[in-house]
Amino acid sequence: MPTPHIAPGAPCWIDLMTSDPEKAKTFYGDLFGWTFETGDQEKYGGYITASKNGKSVAGIMQKQQAQAATPDMWSTYLRSDDAAATIAAAAEHGGQVYMEPMDVPEQGHMAYIADATGAAVGIWQPREHRGYEIVAEPGAPVWHELHAKNYGAAVTFYREVFGWETTVMSDTPEFKYTTLGAGHDAKAGILDASAFLPAEVPSNWVIYFGAENTDAVVDKAVKLGATVVHPAEDSPFGRVATMADPTGAVFKVIQAPGANQGNAAEEA
Structure with a gap:
């Protein structure tokens, strides 16, 4: 790649x-x-x-x-x-x-x-370091998502400061989501998290790593000392789980829809 x-x-x-x-x-x-x-x-x-x-x-x-x-x-x-x-x-x-x-x-x-x-x-x-050299593969970053307590302010900030050209993916009371770019070319997302982020947790960026099989990755991570924050579940974008590593850093893993469907463990 x-x-x-x-x-x-x-x-x-x-x-x-x-x-x-x-x-x-x-x-x-x-x-x-x-x-x-x-x-x-x-x-x-x-x-x-x-x-x-x-x-x-x-x-x-x-x-x-x-x-x-x-x-x-x-x-x-x-x-x-x-x-x-x-x-x-x-x-x-x-x-x-x-x-x-x-x-x-x-x-x-x-x-x-x-x-x-x-x-x-x-x-x-x-300069010499141009950024990561691999994305959208198992064990590499797949998606970056801002969980924002003030959704409107977040969208405006990234447009004005970073020049984002944004696309509204969903604008219902239950699910407000804006992306940098559109469709398969989108590079990041902003989620209205005001309804579920606890008062003591600030708005925060979340990183999704690719997985061939989400459930298998979760099982392995737990054996290596991770904690499951949100168990694996299916979404329109794949099977996803949230974990904290052995010292508490939170990340997500996601398996593309339809990947490894023949395996006993499903994925995000």
Whole structure:
């Protein structure tokens, strides 16, 4: 599969902030078949790059002391051709700047914000590191979804700050959903989560990983120390389950509709 073309504003990278990188490597390595390379400590702070079949797929970084109260979490990064301008636009449109653009030697510029609904999201301005090299396959990112407590504000923010061209997929009281792009070309979604996110949980980005068989992945993840947050269930888009890894970082797995229907375990 060729390296995906990633347009400005679209998801381009994911990484895991974890309290235990070694445990994370063991878990995701066994679950998804990832291999790992640790970057130079002085240049890259020991940042770990995960690969699937020799192609970069995600990053892992050690949670710092100052972040001790923050749960372990996966983050989505959106591509920007000018991280400083994106940061300025985010601040102008109700976002909060967590980290100004930081130069990552030779690789690019990284920044981190909260959007207008309070959801944390990364910004990546690429140089040598163009983003993930594999998507929409088992063990790789398939979908990025913002669970927004203020749906209207979220849609406006990503249009204004990241230049999203959006499509309304559903606009019923029970299910409001907008996508970046349309149909099979859509790259991310915004879900109205106001009815189900608890008061103490902020708006947040969720990453879906591909699976050949969701139930099989869930079973394996549990054996590796994961917790099931939402059991596998069928949806119009595939069979999906939500899990927390051994240190609590939440992610989803999804199997495309019709895949491996002959298997005893179904998938998302």
